Amino acid sequence: MSEVLEMTNTITLAQATEFIWAEADLLDRLDYRPWLKLWTETGRYIIPTERDPADYAEVLNIVYDNQTMREARAKRLLSGFSMSSAPPARTVRTVSRFVVTASGEDFVELRAAQMLAEYKYGHMRFLPADLRYRIVRAPGGALLLDEKIVTLVNAEDYQFGIGYLL
Amino acid sequence: MSDHDYATLVREDRVHTSLYRDAAIFDEEMDRIFKNTWVWVAHESDVPVKNSFKTSWVGREPVIVTRDREMKVNVLLNRCRHRAASVCEKKKGKASVFVCPYHGWSYDPDGTLRKVPHAAGYPEDFDKNEFPLIALRTEIYNGMIFATFSQDIEPLFDFLGAARKWMDLFMKQGAGYGVKTLGEHRFRFPGNWKIQLENTTDAYHFPIVHKTFLDSLDAETENVFDVLGQGGWVEDLGNGHSVMVMIPDLIDLDDNLDAPIPDRFADLAQELRDEGHDDATVRKVVRAVGGAGFNLNLFPNVACSMAFFRVLRPVTVEETEITHVAIGMDGGPAAGNRERLRLHEHFQGPMGFGTPDDAEGWERVQRGAAAGGDLWIMLNRGVEAPEGVAAPGHNAGDVSAETGMRAAYQQWKRMMTA
Numbered sequence: 001m002s003e004v005l006e007m008t009n010t011i012t013l014a015q016a017t018e019f020i021w022a023e024a025d026l027l028d029r030l031d032y033r034p035w036l037k038l039w040t041e042t043g044r045y046i047i048p049t050e051r052d053p054a055d056y057a058e059v060l061n062i063v064y065d066n067q068t069m070r071e072a073r074a075k076r077l078l079s080g081f082s083m084s085s086a087p088p089a090r091t092v093r094t095v096s097r098f099v100v101t102a103s104g105e106d107f108v109e110l111r112a113a114q115m116l117a118e119y120k121y122g123h124m125r126f127l128p129a130d131l132r133y134r135i136v137r138a139p140g141g142a143l144l145l146d147e148k149i150v151t152l153v154n155a156e157d158y159q160f161g162i163g164y165l166l
Numbered sequence: 167m168s169d170h171d172y173a174t175l176v177r178e179d180r181v182h183t184s185l186y187r188d189a190a191i192f193d194e195e196m197d198r199i200f201k202n203t204w205v206w207v208a209h210e211s212d213v214p215v216k217n218s219f220k221t222s223w224v225g226r227e228p229v230i231v232t233r234d235r236e237m238k239v240n241v242l243l244n245r246c247r248h249r250a251a252s253v254c255e256k257k258k259g260k261a262s263v264f265v266c267p268y269h270g271w272s273y274d275p276d277g278t279l280r281k282v283p284h285a286a287g288y289p290e291d292f293d294k295n296e297f298p299l300i301a302l303r304t305e306i307y308n309g310m311i312f313a314t315f316s317q318d319i320e321p322l323f324d325f326l327g328a329a330r331k332w333m334d335l336f337m338k339q340g341a342g343y344g345v346k347t348l349g350e351h352r353f354r355f356p357g358n359w360k361i362q363l364e365n366t367t368d369a370y371h372f373p374i375v376h377k378t379f380l381d382s383l384d385a386e387t388e389n390v391f392d393v394l395g396q397g398g399w400v401e402d403l404g405n406g407h408s409v410m411v412m413i414p415d416l417i418d419l420d421d422n423l424d425a426p427i428p429d430r431f432a433d434l435a436q437e438l439r440d441e442g443h444d445d446a447t448v449r450k451v452v453r454a455v456g457g458a459g460f461n462l463n464l465f466p467n468v469a470c471s472m473a474f475f476r477v478l479r480p481v482t483v484e485e486t487e488i489t490h491v492a493i494g495m496d497g498g499p500a501a502g503n504r505e506r507l508r509l510h511e512h513f514q515g516p517m518g519f520g521t522p523d524d525a526e527g528w529e530r531v532q533r534g535a536a537a538g539g540d541l542w543i544m545l546n547r548g549v550e551a552p553e554g555v556a557a558p559g560h561n562a563g564d565v566s567a568e569t570g571m572r573a574a575y576q577q578w579k580r581m582m583t584a
Binding site for chain 1: 257348349350351352353354355356375377378379381382487492500504507508510511512515516517519521522523525526527529530533
């Protein structure tokens with residue numbers, strides 16, 4: 001009986017990818033307010049400056065956001081007063097190469113690849129990244145992001161200003 | 167272009183647009199300025215122990231900053247003396263030897279050529295002593311390592327001159343533990359290096375460009391960052407250096423330790439108390455955690471900017487690389503350094519709440535400078551500094567004055583016409 005219950009609470013790869021693609025679509029459309037609701041209260045959104053540090057909290061990151069910082073960031077990007085995001089760059093991203101690295105009752109962890117093209121002022125830039133997700137099922141059944149780590153392929157190298165979310 | 171021509175491009179209150187756009191001027195700058203003055207390459211904490219190293223740049227030339235077996239700091243051209251291959255491609259680390267990957271010539275951390283494989287293929291009079299890695303003249307002040315190609319210029323101590331007092335004040339944010347680098351953000355913008363040099367001494371842009379950063383702060387902190395409203399000033403420190411004081415209360419971090427702890431640092435203070443730190447330590451760490459209340463611009467490539475080092479590297483006439491080096495306490499409470507990392511991430515870096523808007527502004531300057539090639543960049547802003555704040559004899563203006571930019575361009579003019 002308990003085995004059956006576990007099976008029904010597992011988050012399938014199909015459910016996870018559907019959720020991740022919907023998130024990617026929100027980000028490309030700069031639809032940040034519903035994006036904020038995709039997170040657990042304790043969720044972390046991390047974009048590191050180095051690959052696989054022992055503890056992201058103890059090193060410098062590009063982004064190390066809790067809920068408060070995510071809300072402040074979305075507010076800033078949507079405010080119209082930040083010249084790097086108003087006018088915004090146009091982005092197109094795809095997420096693929098999903099590999100489930102762990103799963104259990106009400107959670108799944110995945111690795112994936114993201115290919116993102118950015119266009120602004122005649123520049124086309126390409127920002128490939130490795131992604132790691134931890135997705136959990138909330139008591140009501142909805143899926144939520146508990147952790148998202150975006151490691152740019154050139155994380156430790158120089159970037160240009162990024163006026164949107166990865 | 168003759169010396170006379172360079173002199174005509176910089177006036178007291180303006181500089182010519184060609185300084186942002188002319189590739190020939192850029193090439194001359196790399197020779198006349200970056201090969202002929204003290205250029206910042208690293209902080210001592212980047213090479214803390216023997217055989218530690220960090221790669222860096224002096225102008226357009228890649229270098230390795232090493233700490234050798236005698237604990238001496240060396241700045242070496244990153245080029246094998248045989249056929250020029252770079253001998254180190256890591257950002258930092260530890261190495262007791264640098265081996266050229268092409269034919270295996272190996273060098274000690276002080277640059278000495280240690281071994282040449284298959285040495286029998288060279289004539290008998292081949293002398294290894296003739297082929298060390300090229301060492302630049304290297305001097306250090308208060309942890310800041312500078313190097314120069316020139317054997318003729320004044321010692322670093324004299325070059326820094328009046329800026330030393332402000333470097334000493336800046337380093338007080340080590341809260342008694344000393345300053346240590348914690349990590350860095352690197353980013354580029356498509357624009358000339360001097361646009362960035364100007365910005366570190368530009369308080370005028372702050373409330374406009376950084377409105378969204380200010381909006382993200384609590385009311386008390388937003389008042390702290392009211393940089394135009396606290397009686398600050400900009401002071402010419404000589405040799406192109408300048409200081410812009412935005413928050414006079416935070417000039418000396420050893421002062422006012424009895425002041426109430428700001429709300430935004432209440433959690434940090436409690437965490438430090440819980441870890442067993444005494445009240446004096448807690449107050450000192452908390453007061454220093456947000457950095458100093460001023461930007462010190464050191465011509466030509468580094469600034470001690472409030473709570474971090476800002477390093478610029480000219481790449482081409484229209485591309486510049488900036489590194490924002492996060493700093494913290496060397497051996498101080500981990501909670502304090504974590505707080506410093508989070509504060510740094512909030513404003514700095516390619517996705518900070520401040521840096522991308524700065525970078526966008528600088529790009530817009532370069533784009534706009536494509537129009538009106540005969541026009542001038544105006545640097546004439548500034549009224550008198552508040553009475554008695556600047557050192558006697560120093561040229562100074564109010565906090566939003568362009569005094570620091572004028573100081574830097576006069577140094578540019580001196581060096582380009584020397």
